[in-house]
Amino acid sequence: VxxxxxxxxxxxxxxxxxxxxxxxxxxxxxxxxxxxxxxxxxxxxxxxPNRWWSLALPSFLVMLLVYIYVALASYNTGYLTLPLSSIETIIDDAANIATLDERGRKAAGVRERRKERADRGLRDWQSVWSQGTDAVMDVPLGGVCEVLYGELRDNGEE
Structure with a gap:
């Protein structure tokens, strides 16, 4: 056919x-x-049109593209980034959360021990995640911030 x-x-x-x-x-x-x-x-x-426009229009367009790039990045950072206390940053049941115990060691079996999660703190993420892991894990948002930006709180606030 x-x-x-x-x-x-x-x-x-x-x-x-x-x-x-x-x-x-x-x-x-x-x-x-x-x-x-x-x-x-x-x-x-x-x-x-005047010949001045043959240089002005491409210049305006290039600066408009630069402005759009900076404005969108600023908008995304300022308005679309969720705060740490937002409900959308909470994990679900399918997550494999990487948490630390009170001694700063990786805690295993997070799904089985959800009750103990309140006792675990985010002590020293940078030293823990400088080594490789044997599994894919979800790092909590606070841990990501601590690795990227360091510990920003004063020692007296703990």
Whole structure:
């Protein structure tokens, strides 16, 4: 059975037309930017924007992209980062939590001993996670912050 042709043009045609249009537009931009005015007048083109815009528009676009990059990073950090006390940072039953006991050792069998979790503290995450582990484990958010940023609390607050 021969394959039926689609009733609407495929996306390859749209891409090719977009390629031709963008190439033609860029060629017109280059000609407008670099050709002298008498040559454009000889071609019959008398009305065109000031040449200042041939440098200003790309500069504005580059700075707009830089601004968007910085603004999105700031927005994500400022508004979309959840606080440590948020309900979304609590783990579920499928997690394999890596916790430390009161001596700073890795505690095994976390799923079976959920009652003991309150007694365990986050003592020295950096020395524990400087070594490799034999399993994939979820490090609590407080442990990640301590490894990344160090212990930021005063010694008198413990």
């Amino acid at each position: 021969p394959r039926a042709s689609p009733k609407v043009p495929t996306y390859e045609y749209y891409g090719f037309v977009l390629y031709l249009f963008s190439s033609l537009t860029f060629l017109m931009y280059l000609l407008w930017s670099y050709l002298p005015s008498p040559f454009l007048h000889a071609l019959g083109i008398y009305y065109y």
